[in-house]
Amino acid sequence: MPMIGLGTWQAPKGECGAAIISAVEAGYRHLDCAAAYGNEAEIGEAIAGLISRGVVKREDLFITSKLWVHKARPEDAGAALTKTLSDLRTSYVDLYLIHWPFSLAEGTPFPPTPESVIVYSPENYSALWKTLELEVDAGRVKALGCSNMSVTKMEALAPTTRHPICANQVECHPSLPQNELLAWCKSNGVALVAYSPLGSPGRPPRWVKDDNSRPLEAPAVLRAASSLGMTPAQILIRFQYQRGVIAIPKSANPARILDNLKAVAEGADLSDTIMDELKNLEVPDGRGRIITGYPGVVSGRVQTWQELWT
């Protein structure tokens, strides 16, 4: 999996196809998509155009997609994958993630009511995983992974799998550095993928539990940027790269798309001192977390934050 990918959450229709084209032309080979982002058809059209123009071959690209909560049941997963493959105009995805460790009853509204949330259980999750393993056997998925999963939940899942957990995609930046999760992933052969690596400055207010998390403005990040002649975003991406975390910054702006890629391709090395400083900027008590997962909690009426995140 290439160490930097283009994130496509909040890449609006009408813009995200152009962002994909800019990114692949600039050298990105990893595209992070999801059915829930509502833009896979436009992404698929952009990919098809790049392939037909000979810019890349399908096998040069690493494409991730995710199974959304409304379809996260054994009986619905196959049709959801079929729709994603058809939208992305590909016969397989390189990585398919279960988007959240909870699901929503089919046809229920989003954001959900408490009645529609089906909370995580190790048995349900493992049954869904077994269904997705058949998609690996069928060649429609190259590797399986999860998202927003804790060590406890992955430890329950791992012994039940036939095809391993290849990746876990979680929010990760210096305000929420995920140090313990990263250590576990490294010792268990799971790739850790950082979403919102820039602290998601364009995030919609309804997703925000607290406003403590502005890694692009953290003094330590600004100091490192000015000492190394890099942008704050490049520092945040390079930080992940050097600790072995794959970052998927989203941008629809060609200059920033290139700037972000350069952090990996040609950025200066962050010193051990800077790495240590950034690793220790965690905002206590999980208050650095931006993506709260509130749809699985619904104002504390379904489960606690702690149950969702541990």
Ligand code: A2P
């Ligand atoms: P834009 O799409 O206009 O570039 P994250 O990946 O953490 O969710 O952050 C995505 C947000 O960060 C988007 O709003 C994106 O805006 C912005 N962004 C992406 N790259 C950069 C950059 N190099 N510097 C500043 N902001 C950036």
